[in-house]
Amino acid sequence: MSDIINILPESVANQIAAGEVVDRPASAVKELMENALDAGATHIQLIVKDAGRTLIQVVDDGCGMSEGDARRCFERHATSKIRQANDLFALHTMGFRGEALAAIAAIAQVELQTRTHDNELGTAVTVEGGRILNQSACSTAPGTSISVKNLFFNVPARRNFLKRDSVELSHIEETFRRIALAHCDVAFSFYSNDRPLYELRVANLAQRITHLFGDAYKERLYYIEEHSDIVSLHGYVGKIDFARRTRGDQYLYVNGRFIKHPSLGAAIEKAYADLIPDRHYPGYFVMLEVHPDRIDVNIHPTKTEVRFIDEHAIFAILRAAVKKALGLYSLDSRIEFDPSTEIDFSPAPAGYIPHEPKIQYNSAYNPFNEHRSAGGGRQQWENFFDEEDKSSAHEPAPQLQLPPQEPVQPATCIQVGGRWIVGALPSGLLIVDQQRAHERILYERYCARNDDASPQQLLFPVTCTFSPADAEILAELLPALRRQGIIAEPFGRNSYVVSAVPDNGCEPQLQQLLQETIADYKASLMQPADKDPLCLALARRMAVQQGVTLCQEEMQQIVADLFRCQTPQYSPSGQRCMAVLSDQELTEVINTR
Ligand code: ADP
Numbered sequence: 269m270s271d272i273i274n275i276l277p278e279s280v281a282n283q284i285a286a287g288e289v290v291d292r293p294a295s296a297v298k299e300l301m302e303n304a305l306d307a308g309a310t311h312i313q314l315i316v317k318d319a320g321r322t323l324i325q326v327v328d329d330g331c332g333m334s335e336g337d338a339r340r341c342f343e344r345h346a347t348s349k350i351r352q353a354n355d356l357f358a359l360h361t362m363g364f365r366g367e368a369l370a371a372i373a374a375i376a377q378v379e380l381q382t383r384t385h386d387n388e389l390g391t392a393v394t395v396e397g398g399r400i401l402n403q404s405a406c407s408t409a410p411g412t413s414i415s416v417k418n419l420f421f422n423v424p425a426r427r428n429f430l431k432r433d434s435v436e437l438s439h440i441e442e443t444f445r446r447i448a449l450a451h452c453d454v455a456f457s458f459y460s461n462d463r464p465l466y467e468l469r470v471a472n473l474a475q476r477i478t479h480l481f482g483d484a485y486k487e488r489l490y491y492i493e494e495h496s497d498i499v500s501l502h503g504y505v506g507k508i509d510f511a512r513r514t515r516g517d518q519y520l521y522v523n524g525r526f527i528k529h530p531s532l533g534a535a536i537e538k539a540y541a542d543l544i545p546d547r548h549y550p551g552y553f554v555m556l557e558v559h560p561d562r563i564d565v566n567i568h569p570t571k572t573e574v575r576f577i578d579e580h581a582i583f584a585i586l587r588a589a590v591k592k593a594l595g596l597y598s599l600d601s602r603i604e605f606d607p608s609t610e611i612d613f614s615p616a617p618a619g620y621i622p623h624e625p626k627i628q629y630n631s632a633y634n635p636f637n638e639h640r641s642a643g644g645g646r647q648q649w650e651n652f653f654d655e656e657d658k659s660s661a662h663e664p665a666p667q668l669q670l671p672p673q674e675p676v677q678p679a680t681c682i683q684v685g686g687r688w689i690v691g692a693l694p695s696g697l698l699i700v701d702q703q704r705a706h707e708r709i710l711y712e713r714y715c716a717r718n719d720d721a722s723p724q725q726l727l728f729p730v731t732c733t734f735s736p737a738d739a740e741i742l743a744e745l746l747p748a749l750r751r752q753g754i755i756a757e758p759f760g761r762n763s764y765v766v767s768a769v770p771d772n773g774c775e776p777q778l779q780q781l782l783q784e785t786i787a788d789y790k791a792s793l794m795q796p797a798d799k800d801p802l803c804l805a806l807a808r809r810m811a812v813q814q815g816v817t818l819c820q821e822e823m824q825q826i827v828a829d830l831f832r833c834q835t836p837q838y839s840p841s842g843q844r845c846m847a848v849l850s851d852q853e854l855t856e857v858i859n860t861r
C-alpha cells in the first residue's frame with residue numbers, strides 16, 4: 269500500500285486555523301484592536317462597512333513595523349511578543365500566539381500600511397488569501413493601518429453563515445466596548461458605514477462608562493475598591509434599583525483582559541442576594557489585578573476564560589467588596605441616623621453582678637432541613653461557593669401542564685404582601701404571583717397578535733435619546749413595536765419621539781422601556797432564544813410590578829386571563845406563576861408551623 273498521509277499546504281493549514289481564530293467579523297476586530305494596543309497606541313480608530321463584511325479597518329498611532337516585519341507579520345507563528353516558552357508565563361500583552369494576522373490574511377484581502385516613528389517612509393503590503401501580492405514603500409502616518417476587505421471571500425460556507433448586519437454589528441460593538449472599557453488611557457473612535465458610533469477621549473473609568481453607555485449611568489453605579497496581596501480590584505457595581513432581567517452590562521476584567529468567569533460573576537451577584545428581585549441581575553464593571561503567576565489565561569484560544577489559583581479567596585474578597593459598597597452607600601441614604609439607638613458603653617457601677625444570659629433555643633431545629641425562601645433566601649455558608657445557578661430553571665414542556673383547566677374563579681380575591689393574589693377555589697387555596705402572571709398573560713397576547721394593536725395617543729409625545737448604536741437597533745424594531753401599539757418615529761440624531769403606547773392602562777417609563785427592550789433584543793441577537801425577544805421584553809416591562817396595589821376587579825381580571833393562557837403555570841421566563849394548595853396541604857401547613 270502506498271503512503272496516504274500528506275502534509276497540508278501552508279495556505280490550507282492557515283485557513284483551518286483561521287476558522288478557530290476568526291469566526292465572525294467581531295473576532296477580527298478583537299485581534300486587530302488588541303494588536304494596536306500591544307503596539308502602544310494612544311488613539312485607535314475602528315472603521316467598519318456592512319458590519320465588517322466589506323471592510324474592517326483599524327488605524328493606530330502605535331510603534332509601527334519595519335519593512336521586514338510588515339511582511340513577516342502575516343506568517344504563521346510570527347510574533348514579536350514571545351521568544352521562548354518561559355515568556356508565556358510572564359505575559360502582559362494581549363496577543364502572543366502569532367496567529368491572528370496569518371489567519372485573517374488567509375481568509376480576506378488585507379492591506380497594511382505601517383511606519384515606525386523613526387522612519388521617514390512607511391511600507392505598504394497587500395495580501396490576499398494568504399499570498400503576498402505586493403509590497404512597496406509608501407508615505408503614511410507613523411503607526412499602522414490594517415484594512416481587512418471581503419472577509420471570508422474564499423470561504424463561502426463561512427460567509428453565508430454570517431448573520432444579519434445588525435447581529436454582526438452588535439457583536440462588533442460589544443467587542444469594541446469590552447476593549448475600550450479596559451483601556452481608558454487610550455482614545456478610541458468607531459465608525460460604521462461612515463457614521464460615527466463612538467468618539468471616546470482619554471478618560472477615567474467612570475467617564476468611559478458614561479461615554480459608552482450614556483449619561484444615565486452616572487446615577488446608577490457605586491464605586492468599589494479593595495487591595496490585598498492576592499488581588500487588587502476596583503470598578504463600579506450597579507445600584508440595586510437598576511438590576512435588570514438580563515445579564516446585560518456585566519464586565520469583568522483581569523489584568524486588562526475581559527474575561528468570562530461564571531464563578532466570579534456569581535460572587536458579585538451573590539452580594540445582591542435578597543436586595544434585588546428574583547432573576548434580576550446587577551450590572552458591573554470590575555477590574556481585577558492579579559499577579560500573572562497566579563493565573564492561567566492560556567486555556568482557551570479566544571482567551572476569555574481564565575483559571576485562578578486563588579479562586580476561592582478572590583471570590584470571597586470580591587463578594588465582600590461589593591457588599592461593602594452596597595451596604596455603605598445604600599444604607600446611609602435610607603436609614604436616618606437615630607441617636608436613641610446608640611449603644612450605651614458606659615461602665616457598670618461598682619459591685620454590679622451581671623446576670624448570666626439565658627439562651628433560648630429550639631432543640632428540634634435542624635438547619636439542614638430549612639427550606640430556602642422563594643426570594644433566594646438566606647445564604648447558607650455551606651454553599652457559599654457552589655450554589656447552583658438559579659437561572660438554569662427552564663420552562664417545562666407544555667405537555668406537563670397542571671393543574672387541568674380551572675374553570676371556576678374565586679368569588680373574592682385578596683392581595684397579600686403587594687405580590688400575591690390569593691383566593692379560594694373548590695380545589696383549594698389559589699395563590700397567584702401578580703407580576704409573573706401578568707407577564708405570562710401579556711406575553712401570550714403579544715405573541716398572538718397578527719394585526720396592529722390599538723394604540724393610545726399620548727397627550728404629550730415623549731422624546732427618547734439613545735446611543736448611536738442603540739438608535740440603529742431601534743430603527744429595526746419600529747415595525748414590531750408598532751404592532752404592539754408603540755408608535756415611535758425618528759426625530760433627529762439618535763432620538764425618537766414616541767406618540768402612542770399600548771392601550772392597556774399601563775403608562776410605562778418610555779425611555780427605560782425602550783432602552784431595556786433594545787438591551788433584551790441585543791442579547792437575543794447574540795444568544796438566540798426560543799422566545800420572541802420583543803414580546804418577552806415588552807411583557808416584562810408592561811406587566812404590573814410587585815408592590816403595586818390591585819383592586820378587586822384587577823385581581824379578578826388577572827386570574828381570569830391567566831386561566832385562559834396556554835401555559836398558566838409559568839411566567840415566560842420559566843418561573844412559577846401560581847399554585848393551588850389542596851385541603852391536605854393546608855392541613856400539613858397548619859400542623860407543621
Ligand atoms: P500576536 O499578536 O499574537 O503576536 P499577530 O498575528 O496578531 O500575533 O501579530 C503578529 C505580529 O505583528 C505582532 O507580534 C506584532 O509584532 C506585529 N503587529 C501586528 N499588528 C501590529 C500593529 N498594529 N502595530 C505594530 N505591530 C503589529
Ligand code: MG
Nearest residue numbers: 299303363368
Ligand atoms: Mg495579535
